[in-house]
Amino acid sequence: MTAWDLIVIAVQRWAVTLVCVALAVLLVFTVAHAQPVYYSRVRVVLLSPELPQTNALGSTSASLIDLAGVVARKVQGTDQQSLPVSADVTLYDQGIQSGYSVVQPNLGGQWAYNFEDPVLDIQAVDTTPQGARHQLDTALAAVRTSLDDVQDGQHVAAADRVRSSLTPAVPQITEQKGSMVRAVGVSVAAAVLLIAALLATIGRRRPRGGRGSSTRTPGPELLTRSGSTHPEATRTPSSG
Template identity: 50%
Template sequence: MTVWDLIANAGRRWVLTLCGALLMGLGVLWVVNVPPLYFAQVRVVLLPPVAAQPNAYGYTSESLIDLAGVVARELRPPTQDAQSVSGDVTLVGEGIRKGFSVTQQNSGGQWQYRFDEPVVEVQAVGATPSEVRAQISTALRQVESTLAEIQDEQGVIAANRVRITLNPLQPQLIEEKGSRVRAIGSIVLTGLVSTLAVVGGLGVGRGGSSRRRSKRSGARGDASAVGVSSA
């Protein structure tokens, strides 16, 4: 079947063609009206205490890395069993539309855990900028309180406590719109292919039946011609 045959079939099957166009239009309308998501991320860096007095969590970078891991585990939801393999993995990429996370970045890959920095990653996602700012603030307060509770249990005095700093100092909001042009193109292409496939399939079935009827009629005509000649 040629392209012109498909176009002709689409014209004959205009009801199906119209239905396909309407579905494509609804898909494009949905993509255009999808509200954007807002995302923010900040690194909470653990720093050794300023004072030189003993602190079991402040001697070396390894102990600070361990402390960061304890904080992340305390704030990790029960349903989350593993740390992120890559720092590029975001809540938006995981399909989460509201909430925050506190994780320790795993540098060892999928099959091995390795943590190289005394850092916890805080991410937040929401439908509005104010919602994301509130989520980030809540997460940072929980990091600070968890860190304080851990050191309270060890009896660390205020002068010897591990400190934190943010990188960057002010979390930057990012509007996640996705590629709407790509999504619209995919919907239109899928709709066209699907519609033409349905219309073309129906056209082939009808044409095939017509050809079979023509062949049977031709065969009967040939047999009649042979009978006349024999007579």
């Protein structure tokens, strides 16, 4: 089917074409005016107390790594299936527009666990800068509370507690909107292809006319009692 055939079908089925174009315009308008998402990311690094021997939870690097895992599970939960394989995948990349995540970075990939540093990776997103800041503050407060709860359970004195620091020290809120030109271009291309496919489907379902498409009308043949339509069956025997 050629482009000219699609144009002819579009004109003949102008009502369908008009609806498709209106929906395409609505799609492009929605993409062009998509609401931006504001994003922040920070790492919480767990540090040994000044006197490590007084707190078994932070006496060694291995114990700090284990403590980071405990805190992450207390805040985020134990469901690891929903976590992305790569640490480079952000909440914004996953289509999340509001919320936070607290994850212990895993360097072992999808099928293995390898935690090398006592670090918690925190991400926060929201549709406004104030909302993103609130999500980040909520996540940091949850980490501090969980860290205190674990040490309270071990009766660790306040002076002997595991310390923490932020990287960067002052978290930044950035706008994540992507390329509007690219998004609009992809939307227009997708709309054109879908409309063309719909018109092509309509064209294939139309009854085709033209040469060889008419139905042959049977001639005036006589039927015998047996139902035969052969002219020979109507002959009468000649006399003598």
